[in-house]
Amino acid sequence: MGTPKYIQIENALRSEIESGRFESGDLFYSNAELIDRFGASSITVIHAVNDLVNEGMLVRYQGKGTFVFRSRLYRPVRISENGRFLEGGEKNETRVLGISFPEGDGLNPEVVSRLGLSGKGRYAVIERVRLFDGVPYQHQVSYIPRRFIKQDVDPSYYESVYRRLREDHGLFLSREASHEVTRIVMPADGEVRSALSLAEAEPCVRKERCTTLPDGTVAEYVVMHRRWDYFEQTIDESAH
Numbered sequence: 001m002g003t004p005k006y007i008q009i010e011n012a013l014r015s016e017i018e019s020g021r022f023e024s025g026d027l028f029y030s031n032a033e034l035i036d037r038f039g040a041s042s043i044t045v046i047h048a049v050n051d052l053v054n055e056g057m058l059v060r061y062q063g064k065g066t067f068v069f070r071s072r073l074y075r076p077v078r079i080s081e082n083g084r085f086l087e088g089g090e091k092n093e094t095r096v097l098g099i100s101f102p103e104g105d106g107l108n109p110e111v112v113s114r115l116g117l118s119g120k121g122r123y124a125v126i127e128r129v130r131l132f133d134g135v136p137y138q139h140q141v142s143y144i145p146r147r148f149i150k151q152d153v154d155p156s157y158y159e160s161v162y163r164r165l166r167e168d169h170g171l172f173l174s175r176e177a178s179h180e181v182t183r184i185v186m187p188a189d190g191e192v193r194s195a196l197s198l199a200e201a202e203p204c205v206r207k208e209r210c211t212t213l214p215d216g217t218v219a220e221y222v223v224m225h226r227r228w229d230y231f232e233q234t235i236d237e238s239a240h
Contacts, residue, residue: 005038005040005044006040006044006045006047006048006051007048008038009034009038009040009044009045009048010048010051010052012038013029013034013048013049013052014052014055014057017052017057017058017068022068023068024068024069025067025068026067026068027065027066027067028058028065028066028067028068029066030065030066031045031046031049034048034049049066053066056069057069081231081232081233081234091132091133092130092131092132093130093131093132094128094129094130094131094159094160095128095129095130095131095159096126096127096128096155096156096158096159097127097128097129097155097195098125098126098127098155099124099125099126099127099149099155099158100124100125101122101123101124101125101146101149101151102122102123102125103122107120107121107122107123111123111143111221114143114210114218114221115143115145115218115221116216116217116218117145121145122145122146123143123144123145123146124143124144124145124146124148124149124151125141125142125143126141126142126144126149126158126161127139127140127141127142128140128141128142128158128159129195129196132230135197135230136195136196136197136227137196137226137227137230138196138224138225138226138227138230139191139192139195139196139224139225139226140222140223140224140225141222141223141224142161142220142221142222143220143221143222143223144161144165144219144220145217145218145219148165148168148169148171148219150168161220162174165219171213171219173211173219173220176211176212176213176214176219177211177212178209178210178211178212179209179210179212180207180208180209180210181207181208181209182205182206182207183205183206184203184204184205184206184228185203185204185205185206185225186201186202186203186204187200187201187202187203188204188206188225192204192225195225196225196226196227198227202227202228203228204225204226204227204228205225205226205227205228205231206223206224206225207222207223207224207225207226208221208222208223208224209221209222209224210222
């Protein structure tokens with residue numbers, strides 16, 4: 001049995017959109033044009049176009065027509081932050097403010113859920129602050145499944161969580177799959193404002209990240225806040 005006509009049309013149109021023939025916001029073909037081009041019925045054409053609308057590649061406006069919403073769907077993108085605050089050296093310093101191992105009612109249900117733990121799943125909390133030239137610019141709280149964290153060490157042992165997980169457990173978190181959300185918040189909560197010397201009226205950057213191992217284990221859930229005046233992001237998009 002051959003491929004249904006509407007799928008053939010859908011695949012052909014998707015390839016056109018992804019090839020870069022259209023820019024986002026361009027007017028797309030009318031149903032009449034597609035019927036004539038593919039020699040198909042209106043029902044078949046509408047089915048194909050509806051699927052592309054549902055994928056988010058096209059959008060319809062009543063009385064105006066169908067427009068391209070997203071073109072060149074898969075393009076390599078590199079996102080980088082200002083390396084001035086990420087490099088080593090005497091001006092950059094990390095301080096561990098504390099390590100805790102919550103139990104019972106002290107467990108945060110949201111953290112348990114983010115880490116994919118059972119209802120009584122245990123985790124460690126590592127709170128750190130980064131300073132540049134003596135100025136605290138980043139406050140970070142890492143939630144790690146407890147089995148990965150030692151309890152009988154000085155807090156400074158975890159100045160670099162990634163290094164310790166690499167050396168102690170052979171985990172290379174910087175290479176693993178992660179999901180990160182960045183937003184601007186104002187005001188930040190009192191603990192963050194105090195750690196970063198922020199006024200209540202000042203905004204700051206908030207990032208949440210989950211890193212997942214190949215077997216599906218969530219190895220970390222991180223909540224980071226950074227001073228707005230120490231944040232700069234560059235996005236480079238490759239040609240298609």
